[in-house]
Amino acid sequence: MKNIINKAIAVLAISTVLVGCSNNDDEAITGTGKLVVEFDNAFGANDLILDTQANTTSQGEVLKISQIKYIISNIVLTKADGTTLTYPKNDSYFIVDEATDDSHEIELENIPAGDYTKIKFGIGVDKAQWELGATGQGDFLTQAQDAGMLWSWSAGYKFVAFEGTFTSSSVTTDTSFMVHTGQTGTDYNYTEVTLTLPSNALVRTTITPEIHVIADVSKIIDGTNKIKLSDNNMGGMGAMIMGGTQLPLITANLNGMFSVAHVHND
Known part of the structure; x- marks a missing residue:
């Protein structure tokens, strides 16, 4: 017993x-918590340094990058159970600027506590948002103007602004280049990226995870599609790619530009 x-x-x-x-x-x-997404720009395996760093592409061109900015938008998070959370659209437009440290981290608020396994985001401003007109953009229109990420209202937003100088076997002195993506003719050139996290982001009331995203800017012209700046050299104006048949190829490259290095759950 x-x-x-x-x-x-x-x-x-x-x-x-x-x-x-x-x-x-x-x-x-x-409850709810916060989630931080950090964008860390690199060129290949090297951390990106503006103006002075010589970066060599697979096409043998050497770039010194003076500016890289891009618009991150329409963030969607996926939980371990497969359900998704779409971040409020009106709060879901951000400009990442390598020259502005404060812009590298995007803080998302009021995220339901849970274990998150994926993140999806847009590069640029989706067409539906742009079609709301200038008055439908809220404060973001002014932010984009101030950041130089708007060609004009009628022409629309710049989704990516990639600029600097380059040399090649055929261009032996430093020559300027400008690569801008956005709406051109019938091509809107907005794209979305989905990344699987290497470990879950554990959003809690007491834990704010940080997703560390590497943005390899070499992929803009040196991804699946290889773009030679020297082929686009316009003499005294330098190499300019802001439209034409190469811009959709560059837009396709952006899908391979981003990867997740790690997740901090501190």
Whole structure:
């Protein structure tokens, strides 16, 4: 009888611990928290340094980059159970500028607590948003103007602004280049990127995860599609790619520009 009673007490104790753990887990994933997405620009395997760093493409061209800016938009997060969270559209437009440290981290608020496995975002401003007209853009229109990320309202936003100087076997002195993506003719050139996280981002009321995204800017012209700046050299104006048949190829390259290095759950 004594053994039976002892076993019953042990089972009850284990059950109590398991229920307690379950309750604690449930409590840990309720409420809302924050999530930070950090964009760290690189050129190939090297951290990007503006103006002075010589960066060589697979086409043998050497670039010194003076500016890289891009618009991040329409963020969607996927949970471990497959459900998705679309960040509020009106709050989902950001400009990442290598020259402005504060722009490298995007803080997302009021994220339901949970374990997140994927992030999707747009590069540029989606056509539906642009079609709302100038008055439908809210504060972002002014932000884009101030950042030089608007050609004009009628021409639309610049989605990516990539600029600097280059040399090649045929262009032996530093020559300027400008690569801008955005709406051109019938091509809108907006694209979206989906990244699977190497470990879950654990959003909690007490934990703000940080997703560290590497943006390899070499991929803009040196991705799946190889674009030679020297082929676009316009003499005294330098190499300019802002439209034409190469811009959709560059837009396609942007899908391979981003990767997740790691996730901090601190």
